[in-house]
Amino acid sequence: MNRKDKREDEDGVLSIFQNLDKTTLIQEARYFNSTPVYPRKCIHILTKIIFLLNQGEKLTTQEATDMFFATTKLFQSQDIVLRRLVYLCIKELSPMAQDVIIVTSSLTKDMTGKEDLYRASAIRALCCISDSTMLQAIERYMKQAIVDKNPAVSSAALVSTLHWSASVPDLVKRWVNEAQEAIMSDNTMVSYHALAVVASCRRNDRLSLVKLITKLSRASLRSPYALCLLIRHAAKLAEEDETDAAESLMTFIESCLRHKSEIVIYEAAHALVNLNKTTNGLSNAVSVLQLFCTSSKATLRLAGARTLAKLAAKHPNAVADCAVDLENLISDPNRSVATLAVTTLLATGAKSSIDRLIKQIPGFLSEISDDFKIVVVQAIRRLCSKFPSKHQSFSTVLSDMLREEGGLQYKTAIADAIISLVEENLDAKETCLAHLCEFIEDCEHSSLAVRILHVLGREGPKARQPSRYIRYIYNRVILEAGAVRAAAVSTVARFGATRPELLPNVRVLLARCQLDDEDEVRDRAIYYSAILDSENPQLINDYIINVPIPNPVLLEKALNDYLNSTPEEPFNIASVPSVEDPQETKDALIEIETCKLPIISREEKYAEELNVVPGIEKLGPIFKTCESVDLTEPETEYRVRCVKHIFERHIILQFECLNTLSNMLLENVHIRLDSISGYKFLCEVPCGQLVFDKQDSIFCLLEFPESPIETLGSFGAVLEFVCVDCDPTTGLPDGSEGYADTYPLEDVEVACADQFRARAATNDWEASWERAASSAEACDTFGLSQRDVSEATIAVCEHLGLPKSAISGDAVKEIRGGGLWRGGAPILIRARLVAAQGAVTMQLTARSTRVDIATLLLAAIG
Template identity: 40%
Template sequence: MNTSGNPYKNLEKASVLQEARTFNETPVNARKCIQILTKIIYMINQGEQLGQMEATETFFAMTKLFQSKDMMLRRMIYLSLKEMSTVANYVIIVTSSLTRDMTEKEDSHRGPAMRALCKIIDVNEVQEAVNNDNIMVQYHALGLLYQIRRTDKYAIRKLIVKFSKAGFRSPYAYCFLIRIAANLINEEGEETDSPMYDFIDSCLRHKNEMVIYEAASTIVSLKCVTPKELSSTVNVLQLFLSSRKPVLRYAAVRTLNKVAIQYPASVTASITTLLKTGNEADVDRLMKQISSFLSEISDQFKTVVVDVIKSLCQKFPRKHTVLMTFLSNMLREEGGYEYKKAIVNTIISIVEENPEAKEADCEHTSLATRILHLLGREGPRTTTPAKYIRYIYIRVILENAPVRAAAVSALAKFGAASEDLLPNILVLLQRTTLDQDDEVRDPMNVSLSSLERLLHRYTIEPTTKPFDVRSVPVEAVPVEQPKDISIGVDLPRSGIESKTNREDTYDEQLSAIPEFAHLGPIFKSSLPVDLTESEVGYVVRCIKHIFSHYIVFQFDINNTLNDQLLERVTVQIDGSAEGFEVVHYTPCQVIKCNDTGTTYTLVKLPDDSSAVTGTLACTMKYTVKDCDPTTSVPDDEEGYADEFVLEDIEITVSDHVQKVLKPNWYYKIIIFYFSFHLMFIIECVKKIINYMGMQACERSDKIPEGKASHALYLAAVYRGRHDVLVRAKMALDGTTVYPGAQAITMQLTIRSTDGSAVQVIASAVE
C-alpha cells in the first residue's frame, strides 16, 4: 500500500466484511477493531452499498465490541452504529447498551450514546414513551413528537386530538399540549367552536391546579375569546383567589388583571370575591377600586356587587358607614328597576340587622313604599325619631298617591309611638284629610280579601243598611284544610281551597248549607277545641262560628277505627239550662274507616243580651256498621244505634269579641268605671287579654321590668258590631297572698255604644 497516498483508496467490500469477523474474537483487539471500523465508515461515506444481510451481520458483530472499555474504540462504535442504522435490520436491540452508557458517570460516554440512540430509535418508540408512567418521560416524549411533526399542521392537529382523548399522567405534558393547541388556534385564526378550544376549555375542570391555571391563562391570552367565553375562566380564577396557596392567589390576581384591562365586566365576580375573602382593613381600599370600574359595567354585574356588599356588611358590621355611603351613591346613579331594587333590599337588610346603621330618593313607587314602611317600623325606635318626620312628610307633598299613602301610614306610626311627637304629627295628618285621593285620605287596617268578599255580598243581598267596615276581620289567619272531609251537604271544594283566610273558608262552607244561608256573615270563628282524647276511637274537634243571634258548632270527627263505619252522625247539645236553644242539626251521612267527616249544630243565643257564657253538654249519636278491616265493606246493612259522650263546650266572653286596633286610644271618651281586686302575679295582663279576647293598643301589653303600676289599653268589636274600649289600671298593693304571689288592685274602665256589651266585658274578670 502506498503510504504517501490514501491508505483506504483500494478497499474491497468483501475483504473488509471478512475482517469484520474479528469483532467476534475474545479478547477484543481494540487497535485492530478501530482500523476495521474506520474502513467500514470510509466505504459507506464513499457510496459503497452494503447489502441488508451484510449490514445486519456486521452490525450484530459490532455490538459485541461494547465489552471493551477502550475509549477510542467506544467512540468508533457510536459512529459506526449511526452510519449503519439506516441499512441494518433489528438495530433496536442495541438500545439497552446505549441506555446503559447514557446512565454512566463517564461524560465521554453519555453524550455520544445519546446522539447514537436518537439516530437509531424509531418514532414508534417515542409514542410508546408518551404512555410511560413516569411524568417526566411523558413530558419529554411529547416534546420530541412535537419537534418531529411541527412542520406538519395536520399532524399537529391529529396529535392534539389523539392525546386530548387519551389523556396523560403528567401535568407537564398537559400544559405543553395546551400551549400547542393555543399556538395552532392563533396561527390558524380558529374560533371558540373549534375542537382545539374545546380541549383547552375542558382542562379548566382538570383535577391538577397547574393544568387548570395553564388553561385559564391560555384562554385569557387567546385572540378569539369573547367576554361570554371568559365567564368560566373567571369563575376558576375566582376560586383560586380563596385558595390557601399564595402562589395560586398571586397567579389568579395577575391573570385577572389582564382580564380587567380588556373586559372589566367579566372580572366583576372575581373582584367581589376579593371583598368576601379580604379582611376588614381592606374594605375601604377595595371599595375605591370597585368605584373606578363600576360605571363601565352593566346593571347585571352591578347587582352582583350589591349582593356582595350585603354579605360584607354582615361580616364586618363596623364598616356599615363606608358601605352605606357607597350604596347611597349607587342609588343616585342611573339604573334599572332590578338594580335599584337590589340596592334597596340591601339597605333594608343592613338597617334591620345593624342597629347602628339606621339612617332614600327613588323613582320607583314600589321601592319608595317599602322604604317608607321601613322608616315607619324602625324610625320610632331610634334615639332621635323626629329627624325622620321631615323626610317622610316631603313624600306626602311631592309623590304620587301610593307613596303618599305609605308616608301617611309611616307618620301615624311615629305619632302612636311617641307622645312628644304626637301633637305635631296630628297637625300634619290633618292636612291629608283633604287629599284628592281616597287611598291617602282613608287608610284602613283591613284585610283586602275579606273586604272584597263582604262588599260583594253586600251588593247582591237586599238591604237598606249602609255597609259597615267593622264587619271586616282585622287580620287574615291562614288555615290548613283537612284532607278528605265529608259533610252532610256537597260543598264547592275548589272555592274553599282557593281561600287563604280562615273566616272566608268557613263562610263559604256554611253558606253552602241552606239552613245557614239566612244567618248573614260570620262575626268570628274560634280556634279548634278538642272534645276527646287523641287516643280514643273517635277524635272530635269543635269550632264555634259566632253570628249576630246564633252560634254554629262545627264538629270535625275522625273515625280512627278500621272495622267500623259511622252513618247519620250528629252531636246533640243540651243548653236549655243556660238559655241556649238548639235550632237545627246537619248530620254527616257517612264517615268511613280512617276518615274524617263534619257535622253542624245550630244554636240560638239567649234573649237576654247579657247571658252570653255557659257550659254545654255534648253527646255524639250515630249508627254503627261493622265492616271488614281490609275492604271496609259493612257486614250488616242495618247497623245499630250508639252514642259517645263528649267533653263539655265552654262559651266565654272572648268568643263574642273580635280584636281591633284603635290608634290614639287615650283620646277616646271614658264613661263606665269598675273597680276589682285580683289575686294574680305579673301574668295579670296576659290573663286579662286572654279572658276578654281584646286587642292591646299602644304597645300597652309590654310591661317594663320593675314597675309597680301599669295601664293596659284594649279595643275590640262586640257581637252586633259594637265598639268596646277598656282601660285597666293595675298596681301592686304590697300584700303577699302566698309565696311568689302578690295582690293586685285593678281599676277597670269600659266604654261601649251598647250597655249590655259593657256588662258582658266586665263579667269576664269578675
C-alpha cells in the first residue's frame, strides 16, 4: 500500500466519528431490531453511540429509553466484542433511560454463565441499574462472585460492592466475610479492591477499623496497591488518635519504608511527610525521598522532588540536608523536576544562595507549563516575606516574568506576588508600582488591568512622588476598553481625594472623562467630581477613599426582598455583608495543578436554605452568618451543629442534624429552647423526617431584645423527636409504633462578636479615630486571666471577632479595629495590653454613634 492509499484509509477510519448527529444515530439504532444480527455493523453503531455520549451529547428521556431497549435486542448475539459494547452502552444509557430494570434477567443470566468475560462486564452493568430491592435477589450470586477464582470477575464484584456500600451499607455488610477472604488473594487488584470494601463498611466504626488495620499490618499482603491503601488508612487513624494504638500504626508505616515495592515506599514516605504532628519517622522519610531524587527513573525523581517541595513549606529545616541532591536536579532533562528542585531550594536555602538560584530561573522558565511557572512564582512570593532586603532581585525577576508570554492565571499569580511585595515592604513599594505601571501599558487582560489600577489607587497616593503614576493611569482612559477606563477614573479620583496638591489636575482629568463615549465612565467622572467639589472630608472618605464593596449576590437578594416587602424605611446598603478578600494561609502547600473553586461566603452558602423560614423576606438583608458550632460530641448517635444567622432585629438559629443510626428513623424532629429573657420566639421550621446519614436542618426564628445588653446570653436546647424502628436496608419504617424521645444539647451562646462585622484597622485608621472624637465613647480597664500578653491579645481578638492582623506592638500590644453593628451603627475599637507582675492588664476604648453599642462591647469583655 503506497503512502497516499494509507492516508486515505486512515481518513476513512476516522470518518465514522465525523459529523455525528443524534437524530441519525437514533435512526441507525433501529437496525438492532433486524434478524439476523450482523455484529460488525452493530459494533460500528454502538461505538458511535458511546463516542457521542462521551462528547457530552444530551439525550431526552424518551430518546435514551428507545436507544436503550434497541441495544438490549443485541443480547441474542454471541459475538464477544459486540456483547462487551452492549454492556458499555447499558451503563452509559441507564441513568437517562426509563424502565432499565427490565434488562436485569439478561444481565443476571450472563453473570452466572460460563463465559468469564461476560460475567465481569455483566456485574459492572448490573451495578448501574440495580436498586436495594433487586440486590437481595442477586445477593447469593454476588457472594460467589467476590470469591471467584477468576480475578476479573472477583474485582468486578468487589468494585460494584464498593459502589453499593454508599447507598445500601447494611446489605453490603453481609458480604464482608467474603471480602475479607479476598483480601489475602494472590491477585494484586482483587486484594486492593477487597480491602477498600471492608474498610468502607467499617468507616463509621473506628474501633473495628483500627482492629482491621492492626491485623493486616502484621499480615503479609502481596498486593502493593492494597498496602498503599492500608498505609493511607493507618495514617488517617494515627493522625486522629493519641493512644498507644497510634504508636503501632506509626511503626507499621515506618516499616513500609523498607518494602521492596517503590510504590509502597513512596506511599509510606508521603504519609509521614503529610502528617500534621511531628514524628520520629520524618527523617527516615526524607532519606527515602532523597534517594528517589538520585534515581534513574524520571517518575521517582518527580515524586521525590514534589514531596520534598511540599515538606519544605512546613518543615524547611528537615529538607536542608537534601540541598546537594536537589542542586543536581536543576539541570534535570525533565523540566518539571528542575522546577520543583529550584522552588524547594528557594524555600530552604540560605540568604547567600538566593541570588545564585534566582539567576537560574529564567534559563528553564520558557520550557515549562504555566502550572509549574505558578509554582515558581509562589516560591518567590514566600521569599519576599522571608528576605525583605532582597526585594530588588525579586521584583526584577517578577517584572521580567510579567513581560513574557503566559496565560491569565500565570500573570495573575505574578501580579499577586508583586502586590504583596508592595503591601508588605515599604522599601520595595515604589519599584514594584513602577513595574505594575509598565505592565498595564501592554496588558491584554482587562480583569487584571482593573485589579492593578485598584492597587495603584490604594498605594500610589502614599508614594513620595504620586504624580508620576497619573500619566500611566490616564493613558488607560484614552486607550483601553470601557471597564478599564471606568476603573482608571476611580483611581484618578482617589489620587485627588488623598493628595490635595494633585486635586486641581485631577479635576481637569475628570472633566475630560465626562465626555467619554461609555456611560459608566461619564457617570463615575461626574459622581467623583461632585464629591471632590463638596470638599467635605467625611463624604470624601466614605465615598472615595474607604468604600465598602457589598457582596453582589447578597445585595441582589436583599434588594429583591426589599422591593417585595415595600417597607417604609429606606434601604440600608451598609447592612449587606461586604466582599472579603480571601486570606492565604502561610502553611499552604505547594500545588502543581491549581484548580481554584469559586469562593463563596457563608452568607451565600446558606441563602437558599433560609428560604424555608416563613416571612424571611420581611426581615431585611442578612447581616452576618456565624461559623457553625458543635452542640454534640463527634461520636454520638445524633450530631447537631448550630449556625447563627444575624439580621438587623432578628436571629435565625439553624440546627444541622445528622442521624448516624441506620436502624432508626426520626420523625417530627424539633428543638425546644429555654429562651433568654427579652428574646421573643416567633416560629420554628421543624424537620419532618431525619433518615440515616442524611443531614437536614431545623430553623428557629427569634426577635432580639430592644436593649443590646440583654442580647448577651445562652439558650438551653433539647432535641425532641419520635423514634421509629426501620429496615436498615431500605430505610422504611417496619410498621411498629414510634416512641417520643429527647436528646440534650450544649447551650447556644449569643455573643457580642456575633452581632458585629469586625475588621482590622485600615491605613487611615488614626484619622478615622480622630474624626470620631465627638462620638459616644466607653472606656474601661480589665485584668485578664492570661499571663502571657501575646496569648491574651489573641484571645481578646477572637472574643471581639477581630482578625490577628489588628494586633501591633511588641512589649505593649495594641489592638486597632472597627466594624459595624447589626443595626448599622459604626464602631471603632482601641485596646492596649501590657504584662506586669505576672498579670495582663488591658485598657479598652470603644467609640460609636450610639453609646449603648460602645457600652455593649465593654460589657462583653467584663
